[in-house]
Amino acid sequence: xxRVGLTTERLVRAGAELADEIGFEQVTASELARRFDVKVASxxxxxxxxxxxxxxxxxxxxxxxxxxxxxxxxxxxGKDALVGFANVYRDYGREHPGRAAAARMxxxxxxxxxxxxxxxxxxxxxxxxGYDLTEPDATHAVRLLGSVFHGYSSLELAGGFSxxxxxxxxxxxxxxxxLDALLRNWPTAPTP
Amino acid sequence: xxRVGLTTERLVRAGAELADEIGFEQVTASELARRFDVKVASxxxxxxxxxxxxxxxxxxxxxxxxxxxxxxxxxxxGKDALVGFANVYRDYGREHPGRAAAARMxxxxxxxxxxxxxxxxxxxxxxxxGYDLTEPDATHAVRLLGSVFHGYSSLELAGGFSxxxxxxxxxxxxxxxxLDALLRNWPTAPTP
DNA sequence: TGCATCTACCTAAAGCGATTAGGCAAACGA
DNA sequence: TCGTTTGCCTAATCGCTTTAGGTAGATGCA
Numbered sequence: 001x002x003r004v005g006l007t008t009e010r011l012v013r014a015g016a017e018l019a020d021e022i023g024f025e026q027v028t029a030s031e032l033a034r035r036f037d038v039k040v041a042s043x044x045x046x047x048x049x050x051x052x053x054x055x056x057x058x059x060x061x062x063x064x065x066x067x068x069x070x071x072x073x074x075x076x077x078g079k080d081a082l083v084g085f086a087n088v089y090r091d092y093g094r095e096h097p098g099r100a101a102a103a104r105m106x107x108x109x110x111x112x113x114x115x116x117x118x119x120x121x122x123x124x125x126x127x128x129x130g131y132d133l134t135e136p137d138a139t140h141a142v143r144l145l146g147s148v149f150h151g152y153s154s155l156e157l158a159g160g161f162s163x164x165x166x167x168x169x170x171x172x173x174x175x176x177x178x179l180d181a182l183l184r185n186w187p188t189a190p191t192p
Numbered sequence: 193x194x195r196v197g198l199t200t201e202r203l204v205r206a207g208a209e210l211a212d213e214i215g216f217e218q219v220t221a222s223e224l225a226r227r228f229d230v231k232v233a234s235x236x237x238x239x240x241x242x243x244x245x246x247x248x249x250x251x252x253x254x255x256x257x258x259x260x261x262x263x264x265x266x267x268x269x270g271k272d273a274l275v276g277f278a279n280v281y282r283d284y285g286r287e288h289p290g291r292a293a294a295a296r297m298x299x300x301x302x303x304x305x306x307x308x309x310x311x312x313x314x315x316x317x318x319x320x321x322g323y324d325l326t327e328p329d330a331t332h333a334v335r336l337l338g339s340v341f342h343g344y345s346s347l348e349l350a351g352g353f354s355x356x357x358x359x360x361x362x363x364x365x366x367x368x369x370x371l372d373a374l375l376r377n378w379p380t381a382p383t384p
Numbered sequence: 385t386g387c388a389t390c391t392a393c394c395t396a397a398a399g400c401g402a403t404t405a406g407g408c409a410a411a412c413g414a
Numbered sequence: 415t416c417g418t419t420t421g422c423c424t425a426a427t428c429g430c431t432t433t434a435g436g437t438a439g440a441t442g443c444a
Contacts, residue, residue, distance in 0.1 A: 003392055003439065030430055040431075042393045050431065106350045136358040140366040143344070143353060147367075148336065151343025158298045161335060166328040174332040175339075181379040187369050195410065195421055222401055232402075234422045242402065 004036055008046045011036075012056040019057060019098025024105070027098070029053060058107060059115050061099035065092055066116040069123050078130035079180045085127055086149060086176055093153040100153060121146075131183040141183060148179065196228055200238045203228075204248040211249060211290025216297070219290070221245060250299060251307050253291035257284055258308040261315050270322035271372045277319055278341060278368055285345035292345060313338075323375040333375060340371065 014035055019027050029050050033040040047053045065088065072084035093100035107115060124142045133141055152172070155161065161168040206227055211219045221242050225232040239245045257280065264276035285292035299307060316334045325333055344364065347353060353360040 006392075028430065029432090039394060041395080041433080044432070045392070104346070109351065109355075112351075136362070137366070139358060140363045140370070143347070143360075143363045144340065144367045144370065146352070147343030147347055148339050149343070150347060151339030151341070152335070154296070154346070155335070155339060155342060158296075159301065159304075160338070163301075166331060170328070171332045171335045174329070175336045177379050178332070178336065178374055181377070182370055182374045185373070185377070187373040198421075220401065221403090231423060233404080233424080236403070237421065 004038055006036060006038065006042065006046050008056070011043060011046050011053065012060055015053055015057045016060055016096075016099050016102070019102055020096050021098065024054070024057070024098045024101035027054065027057065054102065054105065055107065055111060057099070058102040058105040059111075061096070061103040062116040062120070064096075064099065065089070065103055066119040066123070068092060069120065073123060073127060079176075081127045081130055082180055082183070083176050085123065086145075086172075086179075089149040089153055090156070090172060093157055097157050100157065104150065104154065128183070131186070133183070133186055137186055137188070141186065145179070148175070196230055198228060198230065198234065198238055200248070203235060203238050203245065204252055207245055207249045208252055208288075208291050208294070211294055212288050213290065216246070216249070216290045216293035219246065219249065246294065246297065247299065247303060249291070250294040250297040251303075253288070253295040254308040254312070256288075256291065257281070257295055258311040258315070260284060261312065265315060265319060271368075273319045273322055274372055274375070275368050277315065278337075278364075278371075281341040281345055282348070282364060285349055289349050292349065296342065296346065320375070323378070325375070325378055329378055329380070333378065337371070340367070 011032060015027055015032055018032060018035065022031070029043050029047075030040050032053070033043055043053075047056070068088045069085055072088045073081045076084055107117075121142060124145055125138060127145075128138050128141055131141075152175070156168055161171065203224060207219055207224055210224060210227065214223070221235050221239075222232050224245070225235055235245075239248070261277055261280045264280045265273045268276055299309070313334060316337055317330060319337075320330050320333055323333075344367070348360055353363065
């Protein structure tokens with residue numbers, strides 16, 4: 001019985017890779033155990049249960065995304081920052097579809113509050129400093145951007161935009177152009 | 193052995209209600225059988241398998257959504273149509289969270305092509321007739337709107353906007369104002 | 385180095401969901 | 415009323431999850 005050296009860390013990391021390979025929904029404790037050539041029960045000293053594993057993968061993904069995003073907006077402002085930030089989301093989703101799905105997983109409020117999700121919101125708000133938005137419009141804009149990044153990535157991974165012209169790449173670029181224009185000219189009062 | 197009168201139709205309808213009650217992910221053939229006071233195996237004459245059940249629930253949700261949306265945009269144009277259409281998505285998500293989640297389920301290409309999802313795209317495009325968009329910008333806009341509706345509903349149901357000011361209702365209204373303004377003034381060339 | 389302790393991984397077992405094969409009896413058509 | 419159809423059942427298998435308790439390899443201390 002050679003000891004493999006399981007740790008929560010290693011399990012979560014392998015779980016994230018597994019998610020990218022077979023899909024986040026398909027990540028299972030059994031499959032993970034198989035990867036480590038270990039019996040399933042052995043995982044339970046390192047993770048609480050299957051749900052716990054998935055949550056930890058989600059938290060890892062949120063951290064990775066936040067780190068990349070922080071990198072992307074450092075030293076940038078305005079449209080540069082917006083585009084850099086947005087591309088982090090899209091690229092991450094394409095590079096790591098499983099982790100991206102994990103990042104979209106529903107977390108309970110306390111877990112979410114302690115997650116890197118908070119950094120995401122802060123960074124989004126930081127980007128808006130390059131535009132002239134005051135509260136509460138800044139919050140509305142944060143929510144709009146979150147929805148677009150979340151939604152576009154989801155739809156793209158679900159295959160919504162594939163096999164149809166114009167290609168997804170072009171739409172993405174033009175949507176960012178549009179969002180930039182919108183943020184620079186955010187309507188202050190309902191337009192009748 | 194009283195016959196309960198199972199049909200695919202009834203199972204799918206009950207499955208949709210079950211989804212709204214306990215969440216789409218939690219919908220299982222076993223639970224559905226329990227609702228009908230029937231053994232699980234009995235379902236298998238009416239549905240191919242568990243995946244098939246979920247797909248059918250998704251298709252039902254897409255139909256319902258499309259019907260409501262068609263109703264909402266009939267006789268309307270411009271911002272009226274946009275707001276009516278958008279509200280259908282949001283309201284449906286709040287009224288029927290399980291079905292809404294089902295509607296966001298990934299479908300394989302052929303199923304998707306035969307689904308009411310096609311009508312959704314057509315209606316979105318119809319709304320844009322009220323704005324001056326020519327191809328390929330119209331397609332970009334369709335994708336943007338899809339992303340926003342999809343993303344906002346997702347985030348809202350995940351609890352992303354709860355317990356923080358300003359309330360989700362207000363953000364939604366202001367986001368629709370912003371989208372209307374954006375569509376009326378869609379940037380034709382990249383803004384440097 | 386040798387022993388004691390710790391603990392990483394194991395075996396065993398129970399529970400539940402999915403799925404298939406084959407049976408019986410209720411419904412239905414003639 | 416008698417077949418035939420078929421709706422729902424029993425039985426069985428399989429995979430994933432989770433818990434309880436055991437064993438041996440790693441670790442620490444004299």
